[in-house]
Amino acid sequence: MPMYPVGEASREALREQLRLFAFDTTLKPPPDILVRIQQELTVREKLAILLEGELDFHGRDSGYASHSLHAFAAKFPPQLPRVFIRGLTKPGDLVLDPMMGSGTAIVEALLEGRRGLGLDIDPLAIRLSRVKTTPLVIDDMRNVGFKVLSQAHALMSDGNAIEQYLEGFDERTKAFVDYWFLPKTQRELTALVLVIQNVADTSIRRFLELAFSSIIVTKSGGVSMARDLAHTRPHLDKTKEPKDALERFLARLQKNLRSMSEVVTNGTDILSLAGDARSMPIAAGVVDLIVTSPPYANAIDYMRAHKFSLVWLGESIPALSELRAQYIGSERVGQVQYVALPGRAEMTVRQVAERDSRKAAILRKYLAEMKSVIAEMYRVLRDDSVAIVVVGPSTMRGIRVQTHDCLADIASSVGFEVVGVARRVLDRDKRMMPARFGKKGDSMIEQRMHEEYVIGLLKPEHSQGGHHAVS
């Protein structure tokens, strides 16, 4: 047990205490020290201390609690949101991730006894985050899970029910399913979804749907005929012999039950909602901390991999294709309105425009969308509270796009104070990347994979309620 210099703790000692307990989750400082940190150090000071800390987290376990329930591209390590949640909020405070992805930040909020709110427009992200933050009775989940499995085995001999389900797909979805899944696998997956659909308990049903999804959306394409769903465009591999889906489901069920047994509730509420970060369904001034990692300009195409399981969970290819255009960073520029950007954001777009006007339009659209997101973050935060934005650089037509510099200037323009920007070196083995937008050319993913930046933004006290905010 470390000794805390209670009583005569100097300001520097308090700063040291903050460093210690924010980064070492095994430590629980005495409540009086926490109160003094809260009262005697300013939020700006605390944020600067945390940004100076070691934010690489190489070699640290990132699969505890429900974090490894399902593959998801470009997750941040759970230790990253945890540092800022521990260092900048207290139990009961509200932590928001408006682009929550797999829900890493809100799982950490739950584990630390904070309230959590997550938004995303990706149907798989919403499903995943919900399940990861809903503690359930493990024995109930296990019992229902095994019952589902034996019912699915029985259903395999009922050709009619299975055929009827497969005929229910619309034309495009059916073509997709036929292209990527062998007839045998289609029957196995149908048997599983048909029985999972009948599970009456919503939370258990959602948990089972995710175990189902995680046998398809994996780096190797799981039981589909895709060779690699994680790193490139999916490629059809006609030589692949997919494993039996029911066997894979059993293995995944057991693994996921173990993961969920580590999710404990501290009596706090966590909410994962479908919502667009550019216009958040959240009142002004109610959020105590934002920790988020947006997509990068034209770099990631989540839908390309996620549709492989979503088509089995009731979504259609036409509807998913529509939704794809709503993702920040998507390449669909269409009729984009011209939005003027501040400082280095405008400068970078102009540099890219000298080489490629289409790429420049994509970048301008991305930065304009991020301007809306950052203005929304400013609106929903309480005064004197922090937003952490984690983002990496990329390369467009040979020009290095320092996304963090662009976003920092955008943040200043909407009223934030940029307290610091910390660099973190990525653990290449961990931060799995998905398929990217576009066919070839700039390989933005490979080029930006080594590092990313943690931008620390402060909404100043008594700010003018967003008079800088963009429309």
Ligand SMILES: C[S@@+](CC[C@H](N)C(=O)[O-])C[C@H]1O[C@@H](n2cnc3c(N)ncnc32)[C@H](O)[C@@H]1O
């Ligand atoms: C880099 S990922 C976040 C990963 C997350 N930090 C994690 O640990 O799993 C970015 C997320 O932004 C989401 N996103 C893209 N456009 C969005 C929008 N308009 N509103 C909300 N979320 C959006 C994507 O669906 C994706 O899940």
